[in-house]
Structure formats: C-alpha cells, structure tokens
Amino acid sequence: MSISELVKIPKPKILSSRNDPLHIIRTRKTTHNRPATIAGPMVRxxxxxxxxxxxxxxVDIVYTPMILAREFVRNNxxxxxDFSINEQDSPLIVQVGVNNVAxxxxxVEMVAPYCDGVGINCGCPIKEQVREGIGCALIYNPExxxxWSQLSNKIMGTALRLETKIRIHEDYDQTVDLxxxxxDAGVDWISIHGRTRTTRSSQPVNLEAIKYIVEKIKDKNIPVIANGDCFKKCDLREIAEVTKVDGVMAVRGLLANPALFAGYETCPWGCVEKFWYYTLEFGGLPYQLLQxxxxxxxxxxxxxxxxxxxxMDVKNTAALIxxxxxxxIFKRFGEIGFGEGSTIPYRRK
Structure with missing residues (x-):
C-alpha cells in the first residue's frame, strides 16, 4: 500500500517565522542571544x-503531553x-507515542491542521510503554x-515539522549513528535527554554525552535540543555553554516554576493567578490535575x-476557589495587578 493510500493530510496551518519551530530554533541565538526555550512534554x-x-x-515552543496513537486514532x-488547542497555542508540537507506522x-493526518509539528517519543522509559515497543524501545529498533521518520517526512513535507526525542545509549556512538x-531521514531537529533508559532521574543528566553527540553530528547541520535538569535560568546558560545545543528543554522544572526561563528563581504568584484563569477560561482540565x-x-x-x-484535602474546584x-488576596482577570505578583499574598486574619 502506498503512502498516499494510507494517509491524506488535510490542508495544514501555514508556517511563518512566528510559528515555525525550526526557524525559531535556528535563529534564537542571533535574535535573543540565547538558545531556544522549550516546554517539553509531560504525560497528562x-x-x-x-x-x-x-x-x-x-517559552518559545511548547509540547502537548505524549498522546498514544493507538487510542487517539480509534477513540473520540x-x-x-488528550488534545485541545486555541488560536494562541502556537508554536505547538504534538508528541506521539506509537509502535506501528499505520x-x-x-x-499525523488527524493533528496536522492544528499544530506546527509532530514529535515521535523515543525517550519515555516507563516499562509498560517499552514492553509495547513505545518510547525508549525505539532507540533499540533503529531500522x-x-x-517511520522517512515516511512521516515524505507526507508532511515542509508544511509540518518533524521532531524526535530520544535518550542516549550506553555507547554514545550508537546514539551518534542513530x-x-x-x-538523513528528514527529521527537522532532535531532542536528546541526557540519560539512558535505565538512568534514574535522581542521577545528574549527562551533559558531556550530549556535547559529544552534538560535536559528532555537526556536519549534518541538524539542530539539537538538550533535555534534563533545567530547573533555573542559570541551568539554561550552563547547559547551552557545555553542550553547544540550539535549544534547551525543561520539563519538571517548569512544572514547579513555569516562569523559570523568564529568570524567576521561584514560581511567582502571578503564575498561580494566570493558571487559575486559563483553567477556568479554557475548561477541560480534570480536578486532580488542577490541584x-x-x-x-x-x-x-x-x-x-x-x-x-x-x-490537598479540598475535594472540588468550587471549594478550592x-x-x-x-x-x-486572589486577584481575578481584569483586576489591577492580576498576574503581576511575585510573593504569596497571604490574607492574614
């Protein structure tokens, strides 16, 4: 069966310099004197x-959670x-966990009109996913x-960017070869998590491994994003200086402090007020995730x-408000000072 018989991509969004993630990654060092800043995918x-x-x-570029393709394509x-957007949600990379080309x-066909790129997850170390051939399993199945990357690139062309997120092998040269x-398969950029499949997150990320890989593939002129242990803006600078990457991805660091790339040492109160506003405005967020x-x-x-x-003992959204x-002192959208506070404004009795 030909590619055209497998999939027919509807007209995608038009990529411009504002929303083309590849353009942003390639130019941020020139335009902003820093690597591209990226909010990585977090399941849920x-x-x-x-x-x-x-x-x-x-944050320059944002990812969705990893979405399992087998569920997404079969179940409304x-x-x-798993997937909601609005007009401001760009540039957006939709990350997919998948174990078969169909x-x-x-x-890709289904999400193409609503995002700026698709990322294939080859870095998830969760045992259940690896057993099913998803996530890290794929870096040991390079053929x-x-x-898959070649096929995806052929159908996406330049209308949609293709990324892949991997972990390193014990033998760095295996990762270089991959x-x-x-x-060569047409991937637009590669995100590298500087840990192996079995390395615990409590162990430091291996920046020297990422540096080695970046140096070895320099002739390919493909951007590389470093992922792992970015918790403060100073980490962004250190990671970039050591590895010479084109962008830095934060995940756990942003979960605790969404303003870390803006230079806030701790989460500012404004993040809390804005998160409340967007949650209530956009809807669809389960209470447990909000909490x-x-x-x-x-x-x-x-x-x-x-x-x-x-x-954590509060049981529902209304009670939590x-x-x-x-x-x-909990400001709402439209009130003077909304989203601007830095420290916790306790309302003492």
Missing part, C-alpha cells in the same frame, strides 16, 4: 492551560481528553524508527506546609 500535565502559562514567561473520547501516519540516520499543578507551584514558592496539606479566596 502539558495541557492547554499550563501551556499558555508557560508561553507568558519566555481519547481525542477529546497508527503514526493516521495520527523501524528511521523508516542521530545521523534520523537527519496537582497548584501543589507543585505553591510548594516551589515554599507555601506553609499546613496550608499545602489543607489544599473558596479556599484560595479565604487564604490569599
């Missing part, structure tokens, strides 16, 4: 309200739960992986522990 947590908060604080409920091509083959996002931000701000515990109103 990279949904629209959080993405919008990140964009308000110097899965599509509604699902991949169908997935299949490279072929990156060179992916470049956990707020917990991560407020813990980063060193909210009093008794209040953190109280917040009341709890915020009781404990803090």
């Amino acid at each position: 947590y990279s949904k629209l309200p959080f993405r919008q908060v990140c964009r308000d604080y110097d 409920n899965a599509r509604l739960a 699902d991949l091509l169908k997935f 299949c992986y490279v072929r 990156c060179r083959r992916l470049s 956990h996002h707020l917990y991560c931000m407020l813990e980063n701000m060193k909210l009093e522990k008794n209040l953190l515990k109280e917040m 009341d709890w915020f109103e009781t404990n803090f």
Whole structure:
C-alpha cells in the first residue's frame, strides 16, 4: 500500500517565522542571544492551560503531553481528553507515542491542521510503554524508527515539522549513528535527554554525552535540543555553554516554576493567578490535575506546609476557589495587578 493510500493530510496551518519551530530554533541565538526555550512534554500535565502559562514567561515552543496513537486514532473520547488547542497555542508540537507506522501516519493526518509539528517519543522509559515497543524501545529498533521518520517526512513535507526525542545509549556512538540516520531521514531537529533508559532521574543528566553527540553530528547541520535538569535560568546558560545545543528543554522544572526561563528563581504568584484563569477560561482540565499543578507551584514558592496539606484535602474546584479566596488576596482577570505578583499574598486574619 502506498503512502498516499494510507494517509491524506488535510490542508495544514501555514508556517511563518512566528510559528515555525525550526526557524525559531535556528535563529534564537542571533535574535535573543540565547538558545531556544522549550516546554517539553509531560504525560497528562502539558495541557492547554499550563501551556499558555508557560508561553507568558519566555517559552518559545511548547509540547502537548505524549498522546498514544493507538487510542487517539480509534477513540473520540481519547481525542477529546488528550488534545485541545486555541488560536494562541502556537508554536505547538504534538508528541506521539506509537509502535506501528499505520497508527503514526493516521495520527499525523488527524493533528496536522492544528499544530506546527509532530514529535515521535523515543525517550519515555516507563516499562509498560517499552514492553509495547513505545518510547525508549525505539532507540533499540533503529531500522523501524528511521523508516517511520522517512515516511512521516515524505507526507508532511515542509508544511509540518518533524521532531524526535530520544535518550542516549550506553555507547554514545550508537546514539551518534542513530542521530545521523534520523537527519538523513528528514527529521527537522532532535531532542536528546541526557540519560539512558535505565538512568534514574535522581542521577545528574549527562551533559558531556550530549556535547559529544552534538560535536559528532555537526556536519549534518541538524539542530539539537538538550533535555534534563533545567530547573533555573542559570541551568539554561550552563547547559547551552557545555553542550553547544540550539535549544534547551525543561520539563519538571517548569512544572514547579513555569516562569523559570523568564529568570524567576521561584514560581511567582502571578503564575498561580494566570493558571487559575486559563483553567477556568479554557475548561477541560480534570480536578486532580488542577490541584496537582497548584501543589507543585505553591510548594516551589515554599507555601506553609499546613496550608499545602489543607489544599490537598479540598475535594472540588468550587471549594478550592473558596479556599484560595479565604487564604490569599486572589486577584481575578481584569483586576489591577492580576498576574503581576511575585510573593504569596497571604490574607492574614
């Protein structure tokens, strides 16, 4: 069966210098004197309200959560739960977890009109995903992986960008070989998480490995993004200086402090107010995710522990709004000073 028989991509968005992620990655060092800043994919947590908060604080490119292709292409409920956007949600990369080419091509067909690029997840180390041939399993199946990339690139052309996110092998030269083959297959840029499949997140990211890989594929002229252990803006500078990459991706760091790329050492109160606003404005965020996002931000701000515990005992959105109103000076959109505060504005009795 030919590619054209497998998939027919509807008219995609038109990429401009403003929303073309590849253009942004290639030019940020010249235009902003820094590498591109990227909010990486987090399973469940990279949904629209959080993405919008990140964009308000110097994030250039944002990813969706990893979306499982097999569910997305078959189940309308899965599509509604996993993927929502608006006109401001750009540039946007939709990340896909996939273990067969038919699902991949169908997935690309379905999301093409609503994003600026597709990223193939080859970095997820979760055992259940690896057993099914998803995530990290793919870096040990390069023939299949490279072929999928070739097919995806052929149907996407220049109308949609193709990215892939990988982890490193124990033997760095295996990763170098994979990156060179992916470049030849037409991948637009490669994101490298500086840990192996079995390296725990508590162990430091291996910047020297990323540096080695970048140096070895320099002749391919393909941008590389570094991922791992970016928790403060100073980490952005260090990662860029050591590895010489074109962009830096943060994940856990942004979950705790969406303003880290804007230079805030801890999460500013404005992030909390904006996150509340976008969540209520856009809708569709399960209560448990709302609560956990707020917990991560407020813990980063060193909210009093008794209040953190109280917040986690609140059972629904309406009650949580009341709890915020009781404990803090909680500004709404349109009020003077909304989204501008830095420290926690306790409402003391």
